[in-house]
Amino acid sequence: METSDRHSRVGFWLVTVLVVTTLANLVAGQLIPRSLQAVLPRDGGSLYELVLSGQRGLAHQYGFYLGIGELRGRRIYAPAGVLDPILLDALGGMELREADYPAADHDLPQLGEPESELRTVDGRTVPYWLIAGDPGDDYWLAAHEGGYVAVPVSLMPLPEGDG
Amino acid sequence: MMAEIVIAVCLGVTGFGLLMATAPRLSPWARTLLSFPIGAAIYMALASLWVVIRGNLDPGRTLAVATVIGVVGLVDAQVRGRRAFWREGILLVAGIAGVTALMRVWHLTQLSPDSLRYLLFAAQITAPDGLALVHSPDLLNRQLGYPALHSLSILTDRQYLASIGPLFGISTLGFLVWTLARAMRRDRRRLLVVMVAAAFMLSTNRFLYAWFYVNTHIAVAAFLLVAVAGTWWTLMERVDDWAWPVGISIGAIVLLRPDSPLFAVVVLAVIAATHLGWGFRLPAVAPVILITTLWYGLTLFPHPHYQSYMSYTSPVAGNMVAVAGGVALVLFSWIPRLRSIGRHADVITLGVMFAAFGFLAWRNLELVADTARATVMNIEFGAWLFTWVALTPLAVLAFFRHRIPHGRVWTVSVVGFALLYWILPVLREGAWREGPGDSGNRILIHFVSVVVALVALAVAYGTAGDRMPNPAGASMANTDGKRRTRTQLGAALPLLLITAATINVGLTTAANHVGNPVKIQPRVELTGIVHSDQAYIRRNYGFVFRLYEEMAGSELVLRADNPTSNRALRIFGGVTPVRADIDPSALPEELWPSEDPLGNFRPDYTQEHWYWIIPGEPGERRWLAEVEPGWIVVPESVYPVPEMDS
Numbered sequence: 001m002e003t004s005d006r007h008s009r010v011g012f013w014l015v016t017v018l019v020v021t022t023l024a025n026l027v028a029g030q031l032i033p034r035s036l037q038a039v040l041p042r043d044g045g046s047l048y049e050l051v052l053s054g055q056r057g058l059a060h061q062y063g064f065y066l067g068i069g070e071l072r073g074r075r076i077y078a079p080a081g082v083l084d085p086i087l088l089d090a091l092g093g094m095e096l097r098e099a100d101y102p103a104a105d106h107d108l109p110q111l112g113e114p115e116s117e118l119r120t121v122d123g124r125t126v127p128y129w130l131i132a133g134d135p136g137d138d139y140w141l142a143a144h145e146g147g148y149v150a151v152p153v154s155l156m157p158l159p160e161g162d163g
Numbered sequence: 164m165m166a167e168i169v170i171a172v173c174l175g176v177t178g179f180g181l182l183m184a185t186a187p188r189l190s191p192w193a194r195t196l197l198s199f200p201i202g203a204a205i206y207m208a209l210a211s212l213w214v215v216i217r218g219n220l221d222p223g224r225t226l227a228v229a230t231v232i233g234v235v236g237l238v239d240a241q242v243r244g245r246r247a248f249w250r251e252g253i254l255l256v257a258g259i260a261g262v263t264a265l266m267r268v269w270h271l272t273q274l275s276p277d278s279l280r281y282l283l284f285a286a287q288i289t290a291p292d293g294l295a296l297v298h299s300p301d302l303l304n305r306q307l308g309y310p311a312l313h314s315l316s317i318l319t320d321r322q323y324l325a326s327i328g329p330l331f332g333i334s335t336l337g338f339l340v341w342t343l344a345r346a347m348r349r350d351r352r353r354l355l356v357v358m359v360a361a362a363f364m365l366s367t368n369r370f371l372y373a374w375f376y377v378n379t380h381i382a383v384a385a386f387l388l389v390a391v392a393g394t395w396w397t398l399m400e401r402v403d404d405w406a407w408p409v410g411i412s413i414g415a416i417v418l419l420r421p422d423s424p425l426f427a428v429v430v431l432a433v434i435a436a437t438h439l440g441w442g443f444r445l446p447a448v449a450p451v452i453l454i455t456t457l458w459y460g461l462t463l464f465p466h467p468h469y470q471s472y473m474s475y476t477s478p479v480a481g482n483m484v485a486v487a488g489g490v491a492l493v494l495f496s497w498i499p500r501l502r503s504i505g506r507h508a509d510v511i512t513l514g515v516m517f518a519a520f521g522f523l524a525w526r527n528l529e530l531v532a533d534t535a536r537a538t539v540m541n542i543e544f545g546a547w548l549f550t551w552v553a554l555t556p557l558a559v560l561a562f563f564r565h566r567i568p569h570g571r572v573w574t575v576s577v578v579g580f581a582l583l584y585w586i587l588p589v590l591r592e593g594a595w596r597e598g599p600g601d602s603g604n605r606i607l608i609h610f611v612s613v614v615v616a617l618v619a620l621a622v623a624y625g626t627a628g629d630r631m632p633n634p635a636g637a638s639m640a641n642t643d644g645k646r647r648t649r650t651q652l653g654a655a656l657p658l659l660l661i662t663a664a665t666i667n668v669g670l671t672t673a674a675n676h677v678g679n680p681v682k683i684q685p686r687v688e689l690t691g692i693v694h695s696d697q698a699y700i701r702r703n704y705g706f707v708f709r710l711y712e713e714m715a716g717s718e719l720v721l722r723a724d725n726p727t728s729n730r731a732l733r734i735f736g737g738v739t740p741v742r743a744d745i746d747p748s749a750l751p752e753e754l755w756p757s758e759d760p761l762g763n764f765r766p767d768y769t770q771e772h773w774y775w776i777i778p779g780e781p782g783e784r785r786w787l788a789e790v791e792p793g794w795i796v797v798p799e800s801v802y803p804v805p806e807m808d809s
Contacts, residue, residue: 010564011622014557015356018363018618021553025366028548036546036599038371042270047282047322054274062279066322086298090286091279091322123724 046070047091052116060125064118065091067130068139068150076150077101077140077158081122099140101159108144108151118148131155164267166319170226171199171263171326175255177229178202180236181411183248185446186404187240190345191251196337197408198255199330200385203312204415205229208450210311211418211457219293222314262333263326271375272325275600278377282323284310289317299468303478307458308418309379328381332374335385336364339612342392346399347623360619364612368546369599373608379419380608383426386412386419388612390430391576397443398569406446409434414450417486418458422587424482426609427451428512429579431489433572435496435508444497448490455486509575516582523589533594534585537604540597545604550611558614561621568624573617580610706764706774710736710796713776719796720786720804722747726767749805750788750797760793777801 034040035055042053048066052059065084068076069092076088077099085096114127126147133139133152140158141148178201182194189197206229213225240248266272280298284305287296294302316324340361347353364370373381393409409430416427434447459482463469469479492512496505504511524531541547562574584606588594595603707727710719715737721727723742732740760773772794779785779798786804788795 010560011352011625014560014618014622015359017553017557018359021549022359022363022366024549025363025368029366029368032368032543032546032548036368036372038368038546039271039375040273042272045267045270045272045321045325047274050270050272050274051279058274058276058279061276069322087283090283 059116060119062087062091063116064128067115067128068092068094071130071132071137071139071150071152072135073133073137073139073152075138077138078148079141082118082120082141082148084121094139099158101140108142108149108156111144111149114145114147164264167267167316167321167324167326168260168263170315170318170324171259171330172256173226173230173233174202174206175199175259175330176202176237176252177205177233179248179252179255180233180240181205182236182408183240183245184236185407187243187245188402188404189408190341191248192341193338193345195251195255195258196334196341197389199259200334200382200389200415201408201411202229202233203327203331203382204386204411204450205232207308207311207415207418208411208454208457210314211307211454211462214288214294214307215457215461218295219291220288220311220314222289222311222317225311226315226318258333259330262329266325266329270325272323272328273372273376275376275378277600281305281309281377281379282313285313285316286322289314294462299466302463302466303421303469306379306418306420306423307462308415309382313377323377328374328376331381331385332371335381335388335612336361338385338388338392339364339616342396342616343619343623346620350623352622356619356622360615363550364615367550367611368548369550369604369608370611372546373605378605379423380605383416383419383423383609384612386416387426387430387580387609388616390416390427391433391572391613392616394430394434394437394439394447395569395572397439398437398572403439403442403446406443409443410447410450413447414454417451417454417482421478421482422583422606423609424455424486425583425587426580428485428489429576429583431493432509432512432579433575435489435492435512436506436510436571436575437569438506441497444493448493451486452490455483459483459486509571509579513575513578513582516579516586520582520586520589523586527589527592530589530592530594531585533596534588534603537595537597537601541595541599541601541604544597545599545601547604547607551607554611554614554618557618561618565617565621566624567617567620570620570624573613573620577610577614577617580613704731704735705762706766706794707731707736709761709774709776710738714738714779714781714783714785714796717779717782718784720745720784722787722789725787725789728766743804744806745786746805747787747789750790750795750802752790754797754802755790755792756795764794 029038042050044050044053046066048063048070051063051066065087068088073092073094075095075097076083076092077097079100080098083096088094088096111129111131114129116128117125118128119125127145128147129144129149131149131151133154138153138158139150140153142151142156175198178198179194182189182197182201186194206226209225209229210220210222213220237248237252240246280301284297284301287293287298288307288310290296312327313323316322340357343357343360344353347356350356370384373384389412390409393405393412397403397405397409413427413430416423416430431448431451434444437443459479463479464483492505492508495501496508498505542549542552558577562577565574567573584603587606588603595601598604710732717738718741719732719736719738720741720743722745725742725747727740729740729742732738754777756775756777758775760775762774763771764774765771772789773792774794774796776796777798779800784799784804785796786799788797788802
């Protein structure tokens, strides 16, 4: 092609600006907050792990449903105003049964740190724990340390309630 | 992992086979790079057909049908004696499988609340009554395309596909690199320019982010680049083989976002102004007609949710009218009697867009100023960093001085997309906001590769004033050489500066001082500043600041689930909120204020309420009545707190 001395001067400056910008982008990219990094390795690849490692609001809104979905249960009994049936069905693959039962004081074992926090349908943000049962198990929500724990029926049956 | 690899390979084979059948003379590299996006587009189109027929989506069967189409294309190529595709086919399968495997091992997927809406849509559309189950606003806001792709995850052990974004990203970058490399194939600067362009794209935070972000942006970017570059290559190489890839890409764009039909219309206007005949025009518009009819015409338009506010300005009807207009431009502009006007269809379209923007902006200058401010702020807060700071003046320079053959394809596209960026906020009556999650900040991803292509091609083909011929060999030397370049640049630069300064001053002056960097406030208290500043702040905080003025130090009784933030009431309102089981509608009608409200308040970013404050004694307890005209702060001396009967 043409000799270098005949190359476009404007073209030279266009390329120079592109190169300088590329370098500036790379440097500035190191200074921006972690959440804005273009490439951000996470600990795990399941949707649940991604949500819990991402924004806090996202974990509150969807984390519980994805987490309970990973347990591959069939249905869950919960007091009214706690769980969203649509999210539970779409993300957790489980059916919601609203039930009225005494939810507290069940002599649950030490559960350690909560999995994360759940934003309930009635607007509260509470911690939650998940206890894995067998695939296809039914679960129920027990009150625990100001939050809820999903208990498999195979571990502890649903307490008898008024309704 | 295997299931996701098989899914991605099937999509690639679908595109590859279809391109073998419809575009046999395409370069093998181009065909390989386009296979995944084209395959994904075919799958999305079939998904819209499935939804129309069945009211839900069976992703497995839809993918099977798509793959059969691809295999039929390959068999057709084999039968016709085009057998030299095995090498590129194996490369494609290996490449897709490799990328997918890596994306399953490296967990790089990025999510936002919008991502989860797409995945919810994807999960719900596969249910027996899928279409009825999907949250109605999501049908338009999310569109079917991306949820349909992610619904394939039903065949895997996950609820999303980590490989889709990266495969679109690699296709986009690869196709850009191929376009530049081919345009400079006889230029020894090729390696440098191509590497610089690729490095620039990869250093662009938001472009790379879009590869891993579960959203439609990287797919729109891929299809827009294919549509624009494919049209240009048809003009350059005078083969119609690009017609189907271009047409399928335009059709796919429509299925991805509620605003994307307008981007498709810009490309259609570009095609209308070319001298390409029916052999290109018909395949270029057929897919978009089919997809718009299936999705907008037969699914969204009859949907009860969208019938309730149907008008020409609603997105559903508006998009249908826009696509119909774009298709009409392409078809009518090639009628012999209309060709002389049709040659200017692109410029006329830009003129109409300019006029529309001018009219709409004039009616809402404050919104345009807010958008401008957000755009600037998003250099940092939107993580675009230096990309647009450099790219904007380079694109302006390239626009005025390029010598790209058939360069109007690129320049009109870039101007059209840029205009859309400014038109969309005034159309939706909501300014772009600062932050990485704002729609405007993300829309810029769609056309950054097209702008980089324009700048790089301007380098490749030289600019007016260069003494060199272009890489294709045709002499375009400017005989006056450098002197004329300097003269033209010398005249153009002050003109550009003066124009920019005039626009800057004009906008900030006209926009009710919103954008002024130096502004004297009528009052110095925070409440005064809030009430004299942006409508946005006023709506979100005006009420609580007004409380501070009227009743700081008092108690405010309000119902337990009133969405007003306690923290805002305490910190900005200076009042003590008391949540109680009261009947907020108990204020008798004769006590409702007759004067104009003090403002409107948006406590939860959705509903707005007019509000009044009835004066009371300093320190007196008040309660918040929520009645038909709006919210009224009532002193106990005017009406006692109405306890709810238990």
